[in-house]
Amino acid sequence: xxxxxxxxxxxxxxxxxxxxxxxSIKTPSGTADKILGGSANYFSLSASYFTTLKLVGVVGxxxxxxxxxxxxxxxxxxxxxxxxxxxxxxxxxxxxxxxxEAKTIDTQLNVFEHFNPKLPEEYKKAPYLFLANINPExxxxxxxxxxxxxxxxxxxxxxxxxxxxxQLLETLKVVNLLTINEGEAFLLSGKDNIVDAAxxxxxxxxxxxVVKRGEYGALLFTDNGIFSAPxxxxxxxxxxxxxGDTFAGGLIxxxxxxxxxxxxxxxxxxxxxxxxxxxxxxxxxVEDFGFSNLLEVNSELMGERYRQFISMxxx
Amino acid sequence: xxxxxxxxxxxxxxxxxxxxxxxSIKTPSGTADKILGGSANYFSLSASYFTTLKLVGVVGxxxxxxxxxxxxxxxxxxxxxxxxxxxxxxxxxxxxxxxxEAKTIDTQLNVFEHFNPKLPEEYKKAPYLFLANINPExxxxxxxxxxxxxxxxxxxxxxxxxxxxxQLLETLKVVNLLTINEGEAFLLSGKDNIVDAAxxxxxxxxxxxVVKRGEYGALLFTDNGIFSAPxxxxxxxxxxxxxGDTFAGGLIxxxxxxxxxxxxxxxxxxxxxxxxxxxxxxxxxVEDFGFSNLLEVNSELMGERYRQFISMxxx
Numbered sequence: 192x193x194x195x196x197x198x199x200x201x202x203x204x205x206x207x208x209x210x211x212x213x214x215s216i217k218t219p220s221g222t223a224d225k226i227l228g229g230s231a232n233y234f235s236l237s238a239s240y241f242t243t244l245k246l247v248g249v250v251g252x253x254x255x256x257x258x259x260x261x262x263x264x265x266x267x268x269x270x271x272x273x274x275x276x277x278x279x280x281x282x283x284x285x286x287x288x289x290x291x292e293a294k295t296i297d298t299q300l301n302v303f304e305h306f307n308p309k310l311p312e313e314y315k316k317a318p319y320l321f322l323a324n325i326n327p328e329x330x331x332x333x334x335x336x337x338x339x340x341x342x343x344x345x346x347x348x349x350x351x352x353x354x355x356x357x358q359l360l361e362t363l364k365v366v367n368l369l370t371i372n373e374g375e376a377f378l379l380s381g382k383d384n385i386v387d388a389a390x391x392x393x394x395x396x397x398x399x400x401v402v403k404r405g406e407y408g409a410l411l412f413t414d415n416g417i418f419s420a421p422x423x424x425x426x427x428x429x430x431x432x433x434x435g436d437t438f439a440g441g442l443i444x445x446x447x448x449x450x451x452x453x454x455x456x457x458x459x460x461x462x463x464x465x466x467x468x469x470x471x472x473x474x475x476x477v478e479d480f481g482f483s484n485l486l487e488v489n490s491e492l493m494g495e496r497y498r499q500f501i502s503m504x505x506x
Numbered sequence: 507x508x509x510x511x512x513x514x515x516x517x518x519x520x521x522x523x524x525x526x527x528x529x530s531i532k533t534p535s536g537t538a539d540k541i542l543g544g545s546a547n548y549f550s551l552s553a554s555y556f557t558t559l560k561l562v563g564v565v566g567x568x569x570x571x572x573x574x575x576x577x578x579x580x581x582x583x584x585x586x587x588x589x590x591x592x593x594x595x596x597x598x599x600x601x602x603x604x605x606x607e608a609k610t611i612d613t614q615l616n617v618f619e620h621f622n623p624k625l626p627e628e629y630k631k632a633p634y635l636f637l638a639n640i641n642p643e644x645x646x647x648x649x650x651x652x653x654x655x656x657x658x659x660x661x662x663x664x665x666x667x668x669x670x671x672x673q674l675l676e677t678l679k680v681v682n683l684l685t686i687n688e689g690e691a692f693l694l695s696g697k698d699n700i701v702d703a704a705x706x707x708x709x710x711x712x713x714x715x716v717v718k719r720g721e722y723g724a725l726l727f728t729d730n731g732i733f734s735a736p737x738x739x740x741x742x743x744x745x746x747x748x749x750g751d752t753f754a755g756g757l758i759x760x761x762x763x764x765x766x767x768x769x770x771x772x773x774x775x776x777x778x779x780x781x782x783x784x785x786x787x788x789x790x791x792v793e794d795f796g797f798s799n800l801l802e803v804n805s806e807l808m809g810e811r812y813r814q815f816i817s818m819x820x821x
Contacts, residue, residue: 288698383603386741407722410739419818421734424725426701463821503734504819506778 194464194497195448195490199243199266202318203447206340207231207238208247208308208333209323209436211254211272212280216480219288220429226481227258228282230323230346233433236485237440237472238321239265240493241448245314247271247333251279251302261486270311275302290431290477291405310336319447322366323436324348327359334365342453344368344443345397346435352379360395367453368446369397370439373404385410386417399455401442401466403435411466415459420466423474423499430480434473437485441465441472471496509779509812510763510805514558514581517633518762521655522546522553523562523623523648524638524751526569526587527595531795534603535744541796542573543597545638545661548748551800552755552787553636554580555808556763560629562586562648566594566617576801585626590617605746605792606720625651634762637681638751639663642674649680657768659683659758660712661750667694675710682768683761684712685754688719700725701732714770716757716781718750726781730774735781738789738814745795749788752800756780756787786811 214228235244244267250258254274262269280303283296308329315338322330322345330345345366351359352375359379363369369392377383380391389400389412400412404422411418445465451458471493478484529543550559559582565573569589577584595618598611623644630653637645637660645660660681666674667690674694678684684707692698695706704715704727715727719737726733760780766773786808790799 384741384743386739404722407719408734408736417739417818418821419723419736419739420821421723421736424701424732424734426699428699460821467821501821503732504821506733506735506775506782506816506819 195241195445195493198448201243201316203242203450204245204317205238205242205319205321205443205447206245206247206310206314206317206337207234207321207323208330209234209325210280210303211246211248211250212282212303214432214481215281215283216285216430216432218286218290218430221480223430223480225281227261228432228481229280230325230436232262233436233476233482233485234321234323234440235262235267236265236482237437237476238444238447239267240472240488240490241441241444241468244268245271245317247308247310247314249273249275249302249306251275251277254279265486271308271314273309277302284432286431290428293432308333308336318342319443320344321439321443322346322362323439327351327355327362331358331362331365334362342367342446342451344370344439346370346439347375347379348372349375349378363396366397368399368401368443370401370403370435370442372435373402376400376402398453399462401469403438405431405434408470409438409466411462413455413459413462415456418463418466420470421500421503422470423496423503425474425478428477431477433482434477437476438469438473440469442469444468467497467500468493470500510556510760510808513763516558516631518557518765519560519632520553520557520634520636520758520762521560521562521625521629521632521652522549522636522638523645524549524640525595525618526561526563526565527597527618529747529796530596530598531600531745531747533601533605533745536795538745538795540596542576543747543796544595545640545751547577548751548791548797548800549636549638549755550577550582551580551797552752552791553759553762554582555787555803555805556756556759556783559583560586560632562623562625562629564588564590564617564621566590566592569594580801586623586629588624592617599747601746605743608747623648623651633657634758635659636754636758637661637677638754639666642666642670642677646673646677646680649677657682657761657766659685659754661685661754662690662694663687664690664693678711681712683714683716683758685716685718685750685757687750688717691715691717713768714777716784718753720746720749723785724753724781726777728770728774728777730771733778733781735785736815736818737785738811738818740789740793743792746792748797749792752791753784753788755784757784759783782812782815783808785815
């Protein structure tokens with residue numbers, strides 16, 4: 192896959208902060224018990240196909256060394272993955288026939304409840320920053336610990352829009368690219384039309400907005416206009432958990448790989464390719480439970496899917 | 507717009523059969539009372555930008571001559587639009603914030619209840635046939651009255667899938683291209699995955715299947731694979747009534763304009779362009795109530811929108 196440069200250059204490295212968790216999942220295709228999950232985990236595994244990662248998060252004493260190894264094997268730096276007294280964050284969720292909608296059965300925050308990210312010294316110079324979906328106050332705190340991030344991307348969710356909107360708005364001021372679900376875009380902006388919602392959100396800070404639409408793909412809004420990316424219609428969709436975070440991993444991973452800065456006007460083509468790589472990575476994730484399919488990816492398979500997106504959209 | 511040939515050649519003419527109605531509509535943007543509606547009406551007005559039309563339908567004695575004039579002004583032949591004793595079909599519907607879902611308040615079938623299409627002699631040689639969403643027995647009957655249709659397209663809906671499935675399956679055997687909503691594709695096929703659903707439906711007869719997804723665009727399935735067309739994100743969406751039929755009008759209108767036959771393997775590029783023109787025409791319709799915006803269209807505006815679809819999808 193010639194589009195992706197092979198790089199271990201620290202100038203392309205991403206610092207990712209978010210949750211690392213156990214997920215117990217039930218879907219119409221089956222169940223998975225206490226598998227490795229969490230936004231930072233999915234993001235990092237996906238982005239690791241594009242660049243090097245520094246992970247910031249917290250796990251409990253019950254987090255097995257085999258899971259550290261999964262991350263290390265993908266070249267992900269876990270120096271910043273704190274092991275705290277107590278149990279690891281555990282999410283129990285279920286999907287019905289509508290795989291777009293997860294029903295939370297149980298959330299045991301455990302050590303994640305008092306997560307207070309502290310960046311290792313060698314993390315602070317990371318040029319790319321991804322603030323996965325956590326409390327916006329922590330997102331901003333991590334941003335301030337960084338010395339000179341050249342590109343800041345973030346995700347958020349309904350919960351924070353509802354209970355921490357002022358804090359989220361503060362954080363958005365320093366965010367260059369926001370990824371968010373369509374429903375969340377309406378909630379955050381107070382608009383009921385996606386064009387109006389994007390206009391309003393882009394005025395809050397992020398010059399680039401990516402609206403995730405699940406099986407309907409994603410929309411990218413920049414000063415250059417709108418880019419519409421489809422999702423790949425798949426014969427097998429077993430578990431959508433982590434799709435949004437692996438999407439962000441492909442997206443930000445590709446941007447970091449290319450070394451672009453936040454001057455988006457110069458990088459429209461790269462941004463569009465990045466959105467497609469987001470869709471590519473998400474398409475692998477949902478085909479099996481948890482992150483298992485994501486570990487089987489390679490540049491051949493990624494290239495093949497990328498070309499499927501080309502042939503599916505050309506006219 | 508150089509893509510569309512100017513033609514009044516009968517070899518490109520479309521015979522369209524379906525409903526012609528009064529619609530009374532309420533949406534969050536306002537209301538419209540007893541405006542010209544119905545599937546065959548929307549289809550024909552849209553397709554009239556691409557080729558000549560022969561309309562088959564029935565209206566009541568209350569149908570004003572001004573409405574005949576609207577159709578005639580667009581070059582639509584209404585010889586086959588029967589004026590029967592009684593009142594015109596009247597649909598009363600309402601949309602909430604979710605504009606994808608119409609709530610039917612009242613359906614007065616009136617003269618449409620005993621609609622029994624009889625083709626005028628000069629209609630029978632029409633090369634293109636569009637069987638809009640009516641009782642599948644009538645669709646098949648119209649097909650059999652035609653002497654040598656070279657391309658048969660059809661639409662259907664939940665109602666017929668639920669109450670006339672065997673008859674619909676008979677009709678589908680002679681259909682080359684089917685347009686249908688995503689939910690209807692699941693219902694018709696009994697599958698819960700769109701790729702499986704498309705495979706199953708294409709085995710029922712139509713070698714080309716276009717799945718309409720409202721604000722998320724459309725998918726085209728042929729032996730050549732999948733084409734994904736987005737919908738244009740619009741700042742103003744006032745009334746989605748007729749969007750699906752104007753979509754079909756742009757789609758089949760463009761195919762007829764190009765004079766293609768049902769040997770789809772040779773016409774993939776034209777089919778894809780046609781799907782985009784379907785999206786273009788639907789985008790005009792939803793911006794205002796009823797068909798009013800559709801009458802203001804011209805080749806410049808169509809060309810401009812078509813180019814928006816190009817710029818929105820290229821990477």
